[in-house]
Each structure stands twice: as structure tokens, then as C-alpha cells.
Amino acid sequence: MTRNAEKELRAKDIRPSYQRKRILEYLWETKSHPTADDIYQKLHPEIPTLSRTTVYNTLRLFEKHNIIQSVVIESNEMRFDGDVSTHGHFKCLDCQKVLDIPVKDKFKFDLKDSIVMETHIYFRGICPACRKERI
Amino acid sequence: MTRNAEKELRAKDIRPSYQRKRILEYLWETKSHPTADDIYQKLHPEIPTLSRTTVYNTLRLFEKHNIIQSVVIESNEMRFDGDVSTHGHFKCLDCQKVLDIPVKDKFKFDLKDSIVMETHIYFRGICPACRKERI
DNA sequence: CCTTTTTTTGTATTCATTACAATTTTGTAT
DNA sequence: ATACAAAATTGTAATGAATACAAAAAAAGG
Ligand SMILES: [Mn+2]
Ligand SMILES: [Mn+2]
Ligand SMILES: [Zn+2]
Ligand SMILES: [Zn+2]
Numbered sequence: 001m002t003r004n005a006e007k008e009l010r011a012k013d014i015r016p017s018y019q020r021k022r023i024l025e026y027l028w029e030t031k032s033h034p035t036a037d038d039i040y041q042k043l044h045p046e047i048p049t050l051s052r053t054t055v056y057n058t059l060r061l062f063e064k065h066n067i068i069q070s071v072v073i074e075s076n077e078m079r080f081d082g083d084v085s086t087h088g089h090f091k092c093l094d095c096q097k098v099l100d101i102p103v104k105d106k107f108k109f110d111l112k113d114s115i116v117m118e119t120h121i122y123f124r125g126i127c128p129a130c131r132k133e134r135i
Numbered sequence: 136m137t138r139n140a141e142k143e144l145r146a147k148d149i150r151p152s153y154q155r156k157r158i159l160e161y162l163w164e165t166k167s168h169p170t171a172d173d174i175y176q177k178l179h180p181e182i183p184t185l186s187r188t189t190v191y192n193t194l195r196l197f198e199k200h201n202i203i204q205s206v207v208i209e210s211n212e213m214r215f216d217g218d219v220s221t222h223g224h225f226k227c228l229d230c231q232k233v234l235d236i237p238v239k240d241k242f243k244f245d246l247k248d249s250i251v252m253e254t255h256i257y258f259r260g261i262c263p264a265c266r267k268e269r270i
Numbered sequence: 271c272c273t274t275t276t277t278t279t280g281t282a283t284t285c286a287t288t289a290c291a292a293t294t295t296t297g298t299a300t
Numbered sequence: 301a302t303a304c305a306a307a308a309t310t311g312t313a314a315t316g317a318a319t320a321c322a323a324a325a326a327a328a329g330g
Contacts, residue, residue, distance in 0.1 A: 015296080017309085053310065056287065057308085072209065072210045075212070076318075109223065109258070111225065111258065114260055114266065115260045117258075120208075123249070124255075125251040150327085152276095152326090186279045187318095188280075191318065192278085210287085211286085213318085
């Protein structure tokens, strides 16, 4: 099942420009949780006129429409995720990668008097690959 | 039970200067999860010579020694917490306050191949007080 | 005292993000 | 196709939290 960026953008009343389509497609195909600049660096060769501002604008637009979500772990880098389902993240302090962590939704918090709009769970530590390398 | 900042700093081999003591005491007595600048604004009248740099330096030093923890919810504001126990946070999108949320540690994630050093859980939404005001 | 080490301070710098205005592209009607 | 209006993109300037740096002040140990 391969998703259609153009259709999904139209469904949200967002004009499917080439830049927007490629940014969305890239977020769908990567699991690296890239920063805005990562996305710019990746797409710039393919779209030579691409501007960083467009990347930032597009990401903000997509997030507002719940097409993507931002992942904030370090205060100096906002990462983006094409998977908007509630799931956790693991940031490796060694290789700096951010990995997905499945979250069992059994886990319920007692926030009865609040309105919860977003749930964020993340861990920091050493990922399996880096742990092995340490022997 | 009122904690002694001077003693606890000495125990970690950190010289208990007046600035350091007051920053730590303030983080213990407030539950607001202040930013570095909040702390500066609060203590500046009492310590007229206080520098923002000292606040930043001190917070970084304290975090490295696990005396405090930083709470990152928005990518443009690092907040600080004198409570280093694992607990969740709730950021109200209305009044902008960050509240503590008790986290039952029954909740276990299957991260068997990783080394987990930090666990962070936070929510975004509308806090009980703001919800009431909305009638 | 004097000397060395540590801490604090003010200023300069960095860098991710946002603001803004000009240019380009797209959509629609003539 | 052409003309015009609306929307998207772009480059540059501005913002602001955090850090780097070096000088000044304070503390420690004789
Ligand atoms: Mn993810
Ligand atoms: Mn807290
Ligand atoms: Zn790793
Ligand atoms: Zn509120």
C-alpha cells in the first residue's frame, strides 16, 4: 500500500505543489525523524530552487493540519515525523538516531479533569546497535 | 522536611556559592518549571549582580550532576525542574503552565536491547482550571 | 598578606526558527 | 491564448535562546 501525497493533500484542502508533495513523500519514506534542515539538504539537489523557508512553512502547515507531527527531544532541534499515530521515541545519545518505540495503549493516565490533545513519550539512552558495538 | 541546599551541593562536590544555593532553592520551592530567564528574572532583584550566564552555567552544572532535570516540551524553551524523580508533565496550551503528572511505574516498555537512561512523558492540552473557565 | 584556583560576569557569537516583502507560479475569467 | 487575482515560493533580514570566551571578582590555602 503506497500512499498518494497529492490525494491526501487535496483531501485536506492543501494545494499539492511539487515542493509540498516531495516533502510529504520524504517524511513518509524515511524513518529518521529528520530536522527541517535535513529535509532541505535531502531535497535540495532534486529541487535546486528549494528554499529553507518553504521547508519550514510547509512543515508548519502540515503539522497544523495533523498530516505530520513534530518530535521535540532536544531544545535545539525540532524533528518531524510522517507517522502521526501515538508512538514513543528513543534517542540514542551515542549515534544520535531517533528510533520509534511502540506504545501499548493499555497505559492510561488519570487526567480526567484535563483535555488531552497530544501524548508524547520518549527515552534517552543507548540504542541496541551502539550497545553491541561497545562489546 | 526542608532540604538543605548547601549540604546537598557539598555532597556532590559542588561549591555552594550564594548564586548556586539560591537557584537550587528556587527550583525546590517552585513547581512552575521555570526557564533560565524566568529564574534570572526572579532572582535578579535579590541578587543585583546576577548574570544570565551564571544561571545558564549553573543549570547545566546541576543537570550534569542529576540535581535537577530539564523539561523540553517546546523546542524554543528549556524548562527546569528541581524534582528529578520520573514523573510526567502536562502543558496547557491556554495558560501555558506546565503541571506535574504522577506516572504509575507499572507501565513498562519493552526496550530490552537498549540502555534507557531517561524516560520522558508529557501531554499537551487544556488544564483543569482553564477548562472550567471555558464554562 | 600573596598566589592559585574557582566562580561570576558582560559581551560577542552561534544557529534554528520566524518575519517580511518581492518574485514566481497557479487558477480563473474573459 | 491573455489578463488579472490569489496563492505559493523564495531570499534576506530579524529574532531570541543558548553558548563561547575572556576579563573581573571571589574563595581557598598557605
Ligand atoms: Mn516516529
Ligand atoms: Mn515536574
Ligand atoms: Zn545508537
Ligand atoms: Zn491552563
